[in-house]
Amino acid sequence: xxxxTLTKDDVYEALKDVYDPEIPVNVVDLGLIYxxxxxxxxxxxxMTLTFAGCGMGPYIAQQAEWRIAEMDSVEDxxxxxxxxxxWTPDLITEDGKKLLGLD
Numbered sequence: 001x002x003x004x005t006l007t008k009d010d011v012y013e014a015l016k017d018v019y020d021p022e023i024p025v026n027v028v029d030l031g032l033i034y035x036x037x038x039x040x041x042x043x044x045x046x047m048t049l050t051f052a053g054c055g056m057g058p059y060i061a062q063q064a065e066w067r068i069a070e071m072d073s074v075e076d077x078x079x080x081x082x083x084x085x086x087w088t089p090d091l092i093t094e095d096g097k098k099l100l101g102l103d
Contacts, residue, residue, distance in 0.1 A: 031091025
């Protein structure tokens with residue numbers, strides 16, 4: 001039996017399926033993912049929101065957690081929201097800028 005090794009890239013790829021309902025760009029391309037750690041099936045994600053008072057914050061974090069939990073080889077998921085450093089539009093990827101018409 002072969003077990004696929006889960007990588008950070010796999011997690012980032014899965015998180016591209018998670019969107020802020022108010023912005024048609026995924027959380028990776030928006031620059032909301034600050035870090036991903038993968039260790040033996042445990043995934044820790046540090047992410048932020050476009051602004052601290054974002055009412056959709058808990059929803060987006062839950063969607064991220066659920067999306068990662070669906071992946072093969074994932075045992076446990078922890079998604080932590082942080083506002084340090086605060087998000088700025090400079091964190092949007094080139095793909096994200098294209099989707100938002102900012103390029």
